[in-house]
Structures are given as C-alpha cells and as structure tokens.
Amino acid sequence: MTSSPEQKNMHGLRLFLRALRPYRKAIFIALFLLPFGLALQLLQPYLLKVALDAGIEKDSDLMLYIALLLVGTVFVQYGIESVHSYLLQKAGHQALTDVRSQIFRHIMAQRTGFFDRRPVGSLLSRVTSDTEAVGQTFALGLVSILGDFLLVVGTLVTMFVLHAKITAYLLLLGPMIYIVVRIFKRLLRSYADRIRKAVARVNSTLEENITGFKIVRLHRREATSRREYETLTENYYGLYYRFNIADATLFAIMESLAAITIGAILYFSTQPIISGAITIGLVVAFVDYAQRTFRPIKEMSGKLAGLQSGFAALDRMAGSLGYSETMPIAEEPWTNPKGALHFENVSFRYGETSPLVLRDVDLQIQPGEMIAVVGPTGSGKTTLVNLLTRHYKATSGRVLLDGLLIDGIDDTDLREGLGVIRQDVFLFEGTLYENIALGHADISRERVEQAVIELGLNTLLKTDGNLLDHQIEEGGRNLSAGEAQLITLARVFVRNPSIVLLDEATARIDSVTESVLATALDRLKRGRTVVAVAHRLSTVQSADRIVVMCDGQIEETGTHRDLVQQNGLYATLWEQRFDSGAPHKESLDSL
C-alpha cells in the first residue's frame, strides 16, 4: 500500500485529534485563557512607560498607582498561565496514556507471525519513545507555538500602534534574525540526531555486554568489548562537543542580535525624543517589548522541529495501528473438552514466500493418548505444537480439536482446554503463587499449594516463610533450570486442561531434578491427551505412540517396539543414541 505524505500526515493528525477528544473541555478552557495571559503580558511594558513618564512629570501618586497595577498584572498573568499549562499538560498526558494503551492492546492482539516479522526494539519504541515524542506535541508543542506566535504578533501590533515608524525599522531586522536562527538550528538538529543515534549504539552495546556478560567472559572478549565501547563513547563525546560549540555560538549570536536591536531602538529614537514626539518611557517600553519577543523567536524553530518529529511519530503509530494481523474473533464454545486431536493434511510455511516446514501431516490422536514426537532438529516438531496453540494458522489442511475446527474455537475455551509447556521458560518478578496463578483470580492459593506439593516443587525449593510467597526474581534467575521448569508444569497443572503440549528441554537439568520432574510429568499426564516433543528416554518409551518427523513430514508412527523392529529412521536414531556415549544415555537430545 502506498500513500502520499499528506495522506500519512492526515492519519497522524486524526489519531491526535481522536485521542484529545475526551479532554476537549479542558483544552477549550486553556485556549480561552490564552489571550488573557497574553494581553496582560503586553500591558506590562506599556505600564512601565506610563510609570516612567509620570516619574519624569514628578507625579508620584500616579507612579505608585501604576507600580501596584504592574505587580497586579504580573500576578494575574502567572495565575492564568499556571491554570492554562496545568490543563494542557493534564489533557496531553491523559491522551498520551490512552494512545499508549491503545497501541499496547493492539500489539497484544496480534498473531505470533506479526512478531516474527518485527524487531522487538521497534515495537518497544512505538510504545515508549514515539509516544514520548508525541507527548511533547500533545502537552506543549501546538499550543505553546500558538501562544508564542500570538505574543510576537501582539507585540508588533502594540509597538506599531505606539510608534509605527520605529517599529517599521525594527521589522527590517526580523528576517535577518530568522535566517541566522534557522541555519544554526538546522546544524544543531543534525548534531542532536547524530548524538541520539550514538547514544542508542552506546546503550545497545552496553546492554549486550551486560546481559551477555557470561558469554563475554567465557570467550575472553572483554578487551574487544571494552575497545568497542570506548570507540563508541569517544564518538559520542566528539559529537556532543561540537553540538555544544554550535549551541554556544548560537547563544552568543542571539545575545548580540538582542543588543543590536536595543541599539537600533535607541538610535531610531534619538530624533523623535529631541523633537518631543516620543517620551523616554516609550523608548524603555520598546526595549522591553523587543526583549520579550526575542525568546519566542529564538525558540520557534526548535519547537517547530519538535512538532515535526511529534507528527512523524504519530504517523508511525498510526501506521502500526493500521497494520494488523489480528486473529479473527472465534466464538465456537469448546465445552467439556475430551482431548481428541486431528491434523488433516496439514501443510505450513512461516512466511508467504518461505519454504514449507510441514508437508501433508495427517495425524489422529485419541482422547487420553500419549504421543511422543521425535525427529532431527528443524524437522518441524515445535511447529506442530505452534499450530495447536493457534500461534499460527495452517497454510492448508485442517486442525481439529474434538472435531471442531481450531480456528473457530473461542479463545478462552482454547486457553483453558490446552496446557502448554515450552522450552523457553518465562518467569515474572513476583511470588511463587503469582507466577503459577498468572493473575487468574479463580485459581486459589489452596489449589496452587496442592499443585506445588503434588508436583514435588516443595522438595526442591526451600524458603523460610510460606513457600507460596517465595519471591522469584526477574526471569527466574534465583532458580535452577529444573525448578523453573517445574513452575511451568504447575501453571498448567492448576488449570487442569484436557490436552497437554510439551516441548521439552531437559538437557540442562541435573539428575536429582530430573527424577522429580519425571514424577511431576507423570502426574501431569494422567488422564489427559499428551503431545510431547520428546528428548527424554522415559517419555519416548512410555508413549502410546511415537511420531517420527523428518523434513516436515511424518516418517513413521508406532510404539517403541514396532519402530525398532521396522528398522527405519527411528531405529537408526535409537542406535546412534547407544553409540554416542554417556552424555546421551539418558536423553534423546541427539535426535
């Protein structure tokens, strides 16, 4: 799909307006207050003029009166501006929070394939830095640019009314200021961009080396890593240095321009003052006005750039919201699951142009049957499990659960009927109970406690207090591989599904845990249909049927004895296991 830049901008703008809509009342009030604040600001230099002129006339009463008025206007102005900015900030942040959760919900609703094709980093930045950039636009950008613009215009109009000729001369300086500021801001922005990229590189190198520090150390890569890091940080500081020089230069130029402007005001005023056409007060007021407009002019191009990047981020967000691979909503109830599985001529490829990784898989599994799936790495075992969990949809053929097409089954029913234990164990920071119940309110502490005992987790994990409150650290780093795996077993066990899918990885588990795990698995399998991608000898031998996968196809099926007798691929793999020495005696990982 191609769309012109304007069209894309419209998407972003629409997203922006839609998000602000619920808060329009606050925004309207803020916009309504804006001119009052500006008017008070414009009044102040004029009051100064009146006070000074009164001083020259030696009218002390008027001077005092004006002084009080001046203080009053400043107070009221800041009061109004505080309310104004509070309302806008609040509306902006609320809208931003809404957009953030909208994007998060959207991402979470996608099929697994959506994640395969996108780097995690870019998804994260959609939710974090992009929304941050948009936040600047929401909260401050637009309205503050509007306010600055009105202030500059208002000041010029006031000055023009007070003295047209001097104002006209001063206006000639305007384009010069604008051009200088623009050139420098462009330079600064390009440095800022490069600095941002350099920081990102520094951070990702840092992150890689810290998270992978064990590998770094094992391979004695410390020196290389350190050099890499130093080069990157030097590059960063070089850029930062140049940025600062440019920034300081711009500052100096702006200050000089302000001084030149004041000089110009004094110069152009000489004649009218002598002739009595204007008062000293007016000259002072002009200097004050000129100084007040300098800040907004200085900041204008930076704010416009911020606005630009805010809208670019909005477009990216609108783009990612528009792009969807959500699952169709399925509603067929799957009540009383019995656990019959049927792959009917199933073929599958991950991407539209990638090769088939499953080819014509035909497999019928009875309720309560225990199936072991074995085969070489890359033969499609995990993929088979992925189709059952509905992470992916079959490219052709049908997957049926209890005779129901898997695509049509209600999601909650599917998640309750299927229990999945995968190779990658994912643990959250929290208590043992939280890690097992996973936020399901209907899973009681008693239920979890019973599971922990039945699976033998209590014999491994030791803690002073209540075992259920045992604190698990981020990613489960305070647990052994076996303990972590047992927790995932418990997660499935407490939910009592009729089908259990296992993609086992047991190579890293020591023999003490291994025996606890084997008992736990036996306990879990009782009375359920089990499809186990098996590496463990005991799993394969205890299976009702073994399915041997090779190159995306089912090569053989049968019991251990049948298959050994058939003298096919399974028999070969089986013999290799006996030949290949001690480490493989207990596992079929070499398969």
Ligand SMILES: Nc1ncnc2c1ncn2[C@@H]1O[C@H](COP(=O)(O)OP(=O)(O)O)[C@@H](O)[C@H]1O
């Ligand atoms: N997310 C994915 N995207 C693209 N290809 C994949 C993906 N996951 C696995 N594959 C490919 O599919 C094939 C089968 O993989 P898999 O089912 O994981 O094998 P096994 O579990 O038997 O080792 C492999 O060639 C693998 O490279």
Ligand SMILES: [Mg+2]
């Ligand atoms: Mg696998």
